[in-house]
Amino acid sequence: MASPPEEKQRPARFLLDGHVVEAADASPTTTLLQYLRGPLGRCGTKEGCAEGDCGACTVVVGEPHGEGMRYRAVNSCIRFVPTLDGKEVVTVESLRAPDGTLHPVQQALVEAHASQCGFCTPGFVMSLFALWLEREAVTREAAVEALSGNLCRCTGYRPILDAAMRMHGLGPSTHWPKGTEHDARRRAQVPVDPQPVRTPGYFAPRTIAALAQAYLEAPDSLLLAGGTDVGLWVTKQLRDLPPILYLGDVAELDRIVEKDGALEIGAAASLTDGYGAIVARYPMLAELAERFGSPPVRNSGTLCGNVANGSPIGDSMPVLIALGSEVVLRRGEQERVLPMEALYLGYRKSAMQPGEFVRAVRVPLPRADRHVATYKISKRRDQDISAVCAAFAFTLRGGNVEEARIAYGGMAATPKRAAAAEDALRGKPWSATSVRAAIEALARDFAPIDDMRASAAYRQRMAGALLERFHAQTTGASA
């Protein structure tokens, strides 16, 4: 997308340690990690994998929120610099006071003997700093969840978890005080500009209308949201990207509202916020939400991005499809609504037209008579990609299956309903016999593949085992 000459060019600006950094020398795909370690000469933040899986690069990004600021951990290795416009970046170097006094998070790690080689440590410091800001005390479970995106190869994690549980007891930080007045002060320092960011190859409109118009005019642009997948196209596949249209600066898209019996989650809403809203209504989905990626990935990535990307192993789609969710597609000034499963035509092939994008996802609200569950099988419990992800939304009446919606990830080239299995169950007693018949039907629904995550045979078997698990949980039987 070539910018018309009359459009004003403006680089991104962000706040770092109280100073505004104008990132005029960053390309559209320069990652924050590259920018910190290169032009800014801040080498405390490390590269361990450059794909958002190890957490050594974790930094905290603050954005104006309400009257103050909201700080969250993100992976700097897959975060493009221009997307930080109007935000504050906090790195491991930001926390120590000028006189050398360590921040309570840092002090707790030292006292717990929580660093060995120290290479992962800056990332742990920043994940814990986000947790320290967010809470007044930390349980072991909260620490484990907050750190699922940080790998350490030396310690065994025990001392790091100890530090997490101890850090709030070390008193306040004079260098980085907590509290609304301090947030307000920082907020006042964050650069604000009515002009959208626009540089060669990058444009970040501020309204849905402007975004839709720009995409319609240049449908070959790359629509960028959280970048937790697109980032890897650059850092791993070394692809040259087309001009980027960034939707993260469209405030109207960062909305989650209840409307017409559905929860509508906007395209710029993060996975953290999106799942937060979903889990508030469907508490049984909490485990999936917590096992989706890691906190830094969920803080950057968006639910609509996961849906639009349409990966066969994305964990959001099975349950959203099972619930009967819809996607709101926008093209220019037109909007249309599709059932989510109709979006997926083939491997990474979608029903979207050129210039069309997912403006929002609509998730039906819970119904008292509907049983919902989703399960994920992976080699490692946390922060792993599913071998199989299963989701079930059943309406049961009088011991019979009135409605069965079953969807799987990892079983086909797209996230997919199990039509034959649903047919085998609809109208039947919700019994072990019916479940066995449905498991046989699953063999007609799917022909999964062998890969490094699992064999085809194991996947097929898990599809059935998870249906059995759902049956056991809804009937109180032992599987």
Added chain:
Amino acid sequence: MSVGERLPHESAHLHVSGAAPYADDIPLPANALHGAFGLSSVAHGRIAALDLAAVAAFPGVHAVLTARDIPGENNCAPVIKDDPILADGLVQYAGQTMFLVLADSHDAARRAARKATVRYEKLPAIFDIREALAAESFVAPTRTLVRGEPIERLAAAPQRLKGTMTLGGQDHFYLEGQVAFAVPQEDGGMLVVSSTQHPSEVQHLVAHALGLESHDVTVQCRRMGGGFGGKETQAALIACAAAVAAWRTKRPVKLRLDRDDDMVATGKRHEFIADYDVGFDAEGRILALDVMMASRCGYSMDLSAAVNDRAVCHVDNAYFLEHVRIVSHRCKTNTVSNTAFRGFGGPQGMMVIESVIDEIARSLGRDPIDVRRVNFYGVGPRDTTPYGMTVEDNVMPRIASELEASSAYRERREAVARHNRGNTATKRGLAFTPVKFGISFNATLFNQAGALVHVYTDGSVLVNHGGTEMGQGLYTKVLQVVAETFGLSRENVRASTTDTSKVPNTSATAASAGSDLNGKAAEAAALAVRARMAEVAAQEMSVEVTAIRFAGGKVHGGPREMTFAAVARKAYERRVSLSSSGFYRTPKIHWDRDKLTGRPFFYFAYGAAVAEVEIDVGTGENRLLRVDILHDVGRSLNPAIDLGQIEGGFLQGMGWLTTEELCWNAEGHLITHAPSTYKIPTAREWPADARVSLLDNSNVEDTIHRSKAVGEPPLMLGMSVFFALRDAVAACGSGRESPRLRAPATPEALLDAIDSLRGTTNAIPARKVPA
């Protein structure tokens, strides 16, 4: 006053502040170039045509180097010269380095490296161990250790069983990938900053590659972001390539491997298979054992002979094997050359005997802990290893008794059985596994170290030694030793970067021996300086030198005292040297490599773990419910650091045997080459209920302050989790059959093992993935 304290890691305050520089963080001169390798895409073949025109033409590229650009030896191998820095006409594994791009930026170099056009003439390739055995494809001669009359005793044994074991490899996954930079120096010299466990070897290999002498090359390493054996020999490839590039371009060159390239191009832990035949009595006492072990070494020798020798030396683990034969094959395959990894073959050797014992116990219907116990080395009788070394310091029976009691093993065995009787959806398993690990390099000559201690006239102390810091706390322990020697606190002593121009001819920081060797060498250097300072102090205070004591920052001479700094100043004024080198060689050890006999180890480190797990019978999902560990570090130099080694080693060993699965496709390409697909443990895997203790013990040998090495042994505590999983799988059957569980025990592997036990399907061999 310093030794034995729970002091923090010397860099802890820097780690948490992002102020501890690693090789990639050190600023380079402005004209520096950045490198990236071009990697082969076939596992075995001749390079028929290598067209690099598009690489050279890529924007920002300064030069492209191939084997022809290496002025000296095209080799970065440690033992025999069989690892080319850049492939010369022949590639022997998918991912082998073929050329090196030098560009203005790392990004440009990586992008350019993908622009090459290569035509290969493919050659037949061997990937797996059984294929290699059938083809007699070996990197080193097969070795056999025989003691007693194993074959005769097997035939005569009242009970006998045969089995087989499959063990996967492991990627080191140090968080800091391989990196080095080289800066040309005056008069033809070369400075190399390398993330390496073995600066001296890097120095030698760089010198050979450049056609220089050792004194022309200086190698430095302040710290690594993890090593685990992966930077013992593997760092040389990166350092040599960077040095060749700097020599060619006459500019500083940095070479840092992207994570995927690192995992594809550098060696890992050896995969093993073993077939065994064991004879035993009604109690489970092993009467005779015949083992065939074979490992996947990859395309070249690297350290494979030594790794496999150590595997042979650890098949006994903690058990007396009176009549035993161990045949060890070192298979050559068209895969990356496997290398050192924490334990160095020891873990694989131990897994063999632990599998054997587990099977014996199940076949007899006895609790495996009881069968383990009847086989332990004795104190007095039954105390010589298959390789002829007397076990003089056996604390295993004591560890087993203490841990059995403290972990409430018997009560929990009952509770596990109750759970399993009452549940069909989940099964629990419990296992006790011991570790006895030999400390010293098997090869006697490596067991030496040097150090350098300076005292300045203000009383501050600087120490330098040949060991490297990879997170294990070696620098901290050496600082403690030197401070203790001078009666100072640790803050009075500073450690400087490991540097081949300060301490020469060093051994790798490996074999868990870092503190044993360098601690003793640093102590020797400090003692030499202290003796001279004592003379000075005695003269100053007019007392006998025997009356001089160094303590609390002071030098005491009977009723009088001077500050340490004052004595240093006086020594200077009296023209007494305040600097000394120190040297240490491990006593008592000897090893006949051909006969596999001798006393290769100065002593043994011991430990044991009890793990309890639960598995989901329908899916194979599992979790560790509790672990109890009792580990022997002798008299600890620093209990906080030792605890960190124990906990971290345990989890790394557990990862090896559970979630860390390396997968290759049919073309021999590694397809798990990033953390998205290769899953090391996360914080979730550390169990909420973990009870880790240090054994109250002192080394019977005269080691540094009677401590014991702690780097590698705890890794093998992770075996307890594997055998607990096996126990849980066994509970899915009658309990008497032995599950055929491969390692790593992924959920899928567990389900396969349950199937094979229940006879629902045939045992499934390790998966192969199509290209």
